[in-house]
Amino acid sequence: MSKFFKFEKEVAQNIGLVKSILYQFIKEQKKKINLNEIVEEFSFLSQDEIVSAISDLSDKGLIDFNHHKEQISLKTDFLKKKTLAPSYRQSTRIESDWQPSDDVYEILKRSGIEEVFIDGLVDEFIVYWKDRPSALISFNSKFIEYVRIKWAQHTAEIDTKTSPTVIDNSWKPSSDCFDIIKMTGISKEFAEKLLPEFILYWKNDGRAFISWDIKFLDFIKNKWNFETEASSNGSVQKFDFYNPYEDDTQVKKTKDIAKLKELRNKYKI
Helix, strand or coil: CCCCCCCCHHHHHHHCHHHHHHHHHHHCCCCCEEHHHHHHHCCCCCHHHHHHHHHHHHHCCCEEEECCCCEEEECHHHHCCCCCCCCCCCCECCCCCCCCCHHHHHHHHHCCCCHHHHHHHHHHHHHHHHCCCCCECCCHHHHHHHHHHHHHHHHCCCCCCCCCECCCCCCCCCHHHHHHHHHCCCCHHHHHHHHHHHHHHHHHHCCCECCHHHHHHHHHHHHHHHHHHHHHHCCCCCCCCCCCCHHHCCCCCCCCHHHHHHHHHHHCC
């Protein structure tokens, strides 16, 4: 029985820790392995957990799982791929000719994302990271995250009302909206904490929109960026309560400051 188990960080970020450990273990086997051997090797996991994880790896096309014989092996096309990497890799800036790895394509395509859609985002991704000062060890995981966000925005039907409506106290962001927020690296708790402020602002504004999910996404992303920037440079500047959206800068501020203070005190904002 192994004393230590290995896994790849990028794989764990995409399929989960337990499945990434099981997947790495199966990759290292030179032959087909029996389910009972895995159950014995991973005695700290229940058999149900192991079977569920292996079935999911099989559904994703990463392994072959013969349910009748209870035998597991790595997919043949994955066995042909060389995954040799140096023990230490230095952070680098993205190159103009950068391309995602074959494993990235496999992971994204098995998530239902079309290859032509993936290819169409490569140049855009390179331009984005060339304009930033950041240096990374690998851009593959960032690209996976980037493509998934773009795909969600492309395919998700978020709050598809046919006519504009005003917001009310019962409004809640959709599950798709929260999924996109989570994929941008912002916690659901952060978004939920700001929901009363968002509703109060737009109730007082009085305007109607077709999609409140989209407005909420813009609000949360701008709020997150503002607070992140403020904390990094020690700024004590207050967030503009009446104008949290860049696309609303042409709207003249006509709100009464005294009324704002009263509302903030009342709702403890």
